Amino acid sequence: MPDDPIREQNRPSPDALLENAERESRGHLKIFLGAAPGVGKTYEMLMSGRARRADGVDVVIGVVETHGRAETEALVEGFEVVPRRNVPYRGHLLDEMDIDAILARKPALVLVDELAHTNAPGSRHPKRYLDVEELLANGIDVYSTLNIQHVESLNDVVAQITRIRVRETVPDSIIDRADDIEIIDITPGDLIKRLNEGKVYLPGTAKRATQNYFSPSNLTALRELALRLTAQRVDDQLVTHMQAHAIAGPWSAGERVLVCIGDQPGASALVRYGRRQADRLRAPWAAVHVETSRDARLAEARKDKIANALRLAEQLGAEAVTLPGEDIAQEILAYAAANNYTHIIVGMPTSPRWREIFAGSVSHDLIRARTDVSVHVISASSGEETRPSAAAGTKSARRPDPGHYLWSMLYVAIALGIGTALSRFLDVRNIALVFLMAVLASAMSGGLWPALFASLMSAFVFNFFFLEPLYTLDIGDPESVVAFAFFLGVAVVASNLAGRVQRQAVTARQRAKATEGLYLFSRKLAGAGTLEDVLWATVYQIASMLKVRVVVLLPENGRIAVQAGYPPDDTLDDADIAAAHWAWEHDKPAGRGADTLPGAKRLYLPLKTARTQVGVIGLDNDKQGPVLTPAEQRLFDSLADQAALAIERIQLVADVDNARLAAEADKLRSALLTSLSHDLKTPLASILGSAGALRDYSTSLTETGRAELLATIVDEAERLNRFIANLLDMTRLESGAAAVSLTPLFVGDSVGSALRRAEKILLHHRIDLAVPPDLPMVRLDPVLFEQVLFNLLDNARKYAPAGSLISIRGWAQDAHVMLQIIDEGPGIPPDDLTRIFDSFYRVRKKDHVQAGTGLGLSICRGFVEAMGGTITATNRFDRSGAIFTLRFPTGPEPANLEGRP
Template sequence: MSPERDHRPSPDALLAEARREGRGRLKIFLGAAPGVGKTFAMLETAHERRREGVDVVIGVVETHGRKETEALVAGFEILPPRMIAYRGRSFREMDLEALTARRPGLALVDELAHTNIPGARHLKRWQDVEDLLAAGIDVYSTLNIQHLDSINDVVEQISGVKVRETLPDSVLAGADEIEVIDLPPQDLIKRLEEGKVYLPEQARHAIHNFFSPGTLTALREMALRHAAERVDRQMVDYMRAHAIPGPWPARERVLVCIDERVEAERLVRFAKRSAERRGAAWGAVTVETPGSHALTEAERDRIDAALRLAVQLGGEPVTLQGDDVVETVLAYAREHNCTQIVVGRPRRARWPRRLGRSVTQALIDRAGEFTVILVGGAEEPRPAAAAARPAPAPAGRLWFGGVFALLTTLVATGFAWLIDLYLPIANISVAYLLAVMVVAMRWGRRAGILASACCFFAFNFFFTEPRYTFAISDAQNIMTVVFFLLAAVLVSNLAARLRAQVQATRESARRTANLYEFGRKVTAAATPDDVLWAVVHHVAATIHGRSLVLMPEGAGLRVAAGYPPEDRIDDKSAAAAAWAWAHGKPAGRGSATLPAADWLFLPMRTGRGPVGVLGVQMAEDADMPSPAQLRLIETLADQAAVAIERTTLVADVEAARVATERERLRAALLSSLSHDLRTPLVSIIGAAGTILSYDEALDAGNRRELAQTIQDEAERLNRFVQNLLDMTRLGSGALKPRVDWVDLADVVAAAVKRTARLARHHLVRVEIDPRMPLLCLDAVLMEQVFFNLLDNACKYAPPGTPIKLWAMPTPKHIVIEVADQGPGIPPEDRDKVFDMFYRVTQADSQTAGTGLGLAICRGIVEAHGGTIHAEPGLNEAGTSIIIHLPLPPELPTAPQGAD
């Protein structure tokens, strides 16, 4: 053993503790049989809790007329029951909605395994308790051991009584506390005789049946054993939660193999009990072989019922496909680390089709490292021999198959007649074998065997000596026709098996193609509405029924899409959809929750949580999809959830991008306002304050300098506000050029004049080609462009350096360039400088700017149909802003000046 051990709590234990947060606590008073005092003990404990200050409310308590129990009920607040009408009568049920709204600290709910009257929210009372626990309400309840689903068949075998009201073992396993109320069998029988359990007439009948000493002893043993097993699990959970070191055995996994036999459900219950005793995970597996198509509807229903029972008991149902049942089961067991395999005992009376005698024996022989548990016991009654056979095919199909076999035999006889003219008799059988194979592949095994018999007699009658009689004179011919019959039957079976394999392959391919087609549709859908329409249309086509998708809206759900188009559902279906959304479990028709609804609702979940609810409505004669259909629908629901989330994420990413861009613009605008608006205002206020405070002390020169400062800063502030207004007009589309024929030289001269004071430390050179034609421009806007470019050049070019503006026409456009000898613009920023509020960061530059000047220039130039971009200056020094404007529709000659 390693000297150091990991003393950290296990992740499973921490996860279990996290899941308990916010939930109510469930305490179950467990008894071996009615009358041991479970309700009495529950009420006594509740009185103690009430004396401690806990708010206790009775949801439902059944006293059964016992005076001692009725005396304990007094003093508690009793919630009025809900009256439900069913088949012309009124029944009292616990008012779950009122109890949840009341929100007591502790609710008393008797008889946990009780079945609710149709019309209640849930099918079972234990599901009502789950809702109370989810709402954070503690619950006390009572339960008899015979109501556990996994020991239902054992109780029936012991007592001879079939218990109808059962609940999943997971309910008892999930209880936070269990208190066993034990009473010796003789004491319980004495209470029964005294009339403290049932009425006298019922008591006498019960003593001779369910309440016999042997039955009560067996039930008592099961109750105590379940309690002991739970105590052991609690000890292990405690050790894991508190990181107490100890020997941890490898986790076991039980796999039960089920088939179409009537004892399949018994195998599932045995596997559940076996796994629970070992604290192991478990699952149920069935193998579909090429012969599965021959199963009757009753046999298919048994397999489906066993798989559903496995789901209810907490197992994992799996359907596999394969030719070899044993190899398929062993491969799955190895892949999933199973340690024990549970199978039924071999059958002797009938030829096994799936897990019969030969398959079971082969599994035992080839198990190797696995432990195989062979479940024996008395075999359950089987149907009569006639009923046990596969259901006959429709009469029409049998008739057509027989006619086709006869016609094919006639055709084969004609071909054989031609063959007989040129080839030996041995080759004639090939034509008949071909006919048998065609019939078997087209109409199945029965028609193939019929064709074998017809071909055998035709071959014997027409082609063996003496001909045209069924007698055979030559011993060699006897062997020929006998081997022909064997070969024909063999070919018939092989062809029928091949046909079954082809059908199974087609079904598997159909399911795969269904998922592929669905994935292709939802992947191609770009918008949420397209995805929802693809989902409902594909699901409806898959189940040959109706489908709809409900999405959250406000505090409820709305029908987002339906096929056939549907925008409303009834109240029962709406309640089922809301429950499926809230709890993340199926609800509605065919499920255990709100089964009176017309729709079955499946939650659509992803890693981020639920995104909606998928509703399906089967055909009129189908109540619940088969396990295979349900798994396919659940897979479609998961893919639909991912597709819906994908479109949601795209919208979220776009919204995040817009929000980020908005935040960047806001930050840039605030930065500009804080500097470019505040700085000139400070200068103006300072200069004006100096004039006011020292007016008499200032000479004319100082006063003129301060006034000039006020003017310069006011003009600077005006340019900033004008840029903001221009940018706003550009963004809203309100800035429309008012073009007219103008001389570019006049526009440039006006811009240079406006920048005279800004460019006083620079030499501005203007060179315009004399061939420049008149242009269709908005003179005011283009003047603003040149002003912004010259202003930008004056800010960054060193004092004393020249700034050059030149323009010339080309055959394709007008080229205008403004060049300076400043630090230049890095290559990665040359496109970005024309974005709003973007400024090049330079470590040695203290020049302020808003990042709007060049953005306004681009907007105005593009409004004139031109382009603008930045390039490095001459010899890679400075920056050149180059503008391309379109040529005017006509090129009038510029007027020449007169001498």
């Protein structure tokens, strides 16, 4: 049945329901928003807190700045104030909100003033809004205050209005996650009046403030921004409510905004403009950067600007994407078409017009593409640096080696020699092709600039040595002028094209190297059988491919600890330990370059799979700025994902092994209980019956009857003793506590001792002993070997009928002594031959009665293998019966055997 559009529209939106569910699981955030300082945000926050406390809510003050205002200080009285934490900084103690004390106190609501505040260096988070996020994540409600100039996406607009750029900003994602925004609004006239009365700043600074930031025009514009932001937020909440409750209404037509980030100045301004445009359209948005081969030669400062712009886009709620490619416009259009983006925002070119003619312009290429996508070209005038500085603009990360220019001179000299030799046979225009080969060789070996250098040199050399008049820079023939101009033009174009091919080849080699590294890494992980192998392969591969220092931390006894590092480094300072634990506990990055504990030496990133978090990985290098560039971040993500899956695989294998061992233990436990119920109950019943008969009928029993009853008690007691001895022997074997003391001995002596010990249980069987006395000596444990023989004889008499023959054969073979116990019982079923030595496994007799405990043969195998021998079981070929064969290597003969009887 086809979908009904109206029915679909009346269904609640899953995304809206999920958003509501996530809000319910977190603490609630209410922001008191003002257009400027002094409107009364803190006052209103304290009044609301008093009202909540009057309703019985547990309210505390995390941090409130009264700025010496008497009415604000009066409102603070009566609240519980969590003491602030002293942070040492450059010889001074700075007071900051103590987030750990608040978490330990666990109030229902905490009042936190100045949401955009920057924490002192050394704090857990560099910004107070990150402290608030942690409180919210722990289920604590927060009231906080914010001025409109601190909203990140409005930073450029505020700077244009007030001519002052605010450095302390709050990402728009915090505004989006706020449950309530209350606008604290007063007219510009009332605010200026409060300012003049000294209720905002000191009287001496009030007049200067009204002439600058607090001018009526500025306050009016800021007030409009605050009202618009609040209205937009109210509208978003209404839309979410309508979607969650399936309330029909007019929805937007599916607009999507794509912001293009390059190395040009003003990238951050483009991101902020894109956020505002997305807000107006109520549309999702993304920021994209196309990484070309040219990016590899950019200065580190420009690379950092690109990374910072992408990071800012993520903070403002966008998806940050980096695409590989050479044609920037085509890559952007292809990505926009594949992901249904309807608006593309790109910066206005800042390069000279002549350069656009030769090198092209991304914005012009996007406009000329004639697609259905709207292209917005935005000026970069944002208060940022509009032209690259000399250091950033002229220096590149990979400036051509001066040696390449020497090679260019050599190529031109070789071309001159070849041209001179061929000048007697070829026309001068053909000789020009020889110099083009020199230009192409320079481009392929050194890139664009050495090729351009070779082009100019070739042009002058060609003119000087081959164009009339010779050996001057003058050109007499008009045709030669045209030829020279065409030669120079072709040489420049060829050098440009060859240089581009060379850059693409370098990029292709780099990507092939990265792909090969990923492939080899996956092969290593696939072949790793232990956790140690996986961790070593991980740290080595990441360190070698990203040129960083790596440590991997995994959970151990409820905490995480360093398990591997490259270069080997198991020590972390207190800041790194705190960052690693925070990343593990909160499943977010921490440490260097992150929003949490940025003072740590390393950047710590969660190591996780779709199923669970498996550990934390720390990265560090010697360069300034972010630890990883966007391209390196993508490569790291691929490596980390593979490593996390491999670690999870090892852990799952360990879990499976533990489960199997637990299942086997349960099986053994069940078999043991079954054996105990049978092998204890039967002899105990016989002992109790015989003892009861002796007690009740002692006067009427004959001497023969009394002797038979006593014999029964002794036999069954010995049977119990053997059973308990077998249990103890098996326990020793399973725990590895069976001590083996090997000494040279003759097998025949131990066979005789075992037969004497088993004399009572073999009364009804015949014994045929064929063990030569001259067998070589064997290094055995006498006690264990005698127990093996006794258990084999006991097993034979259980299954062989009374009166049957039990044979013992011994011989020497290939530096080994062989010993066989042969019975005339029913033999061993073929299906049971492989399991006959398993613990608690018993072969059923023909009458379906289980004989024995199933421990004797298992103990035999354990003792024999502990003494360096082997034991096997087979069936007889001449008749029914079983054969148990023992095989031991012979030991050295003692020097003196004369005393042996």
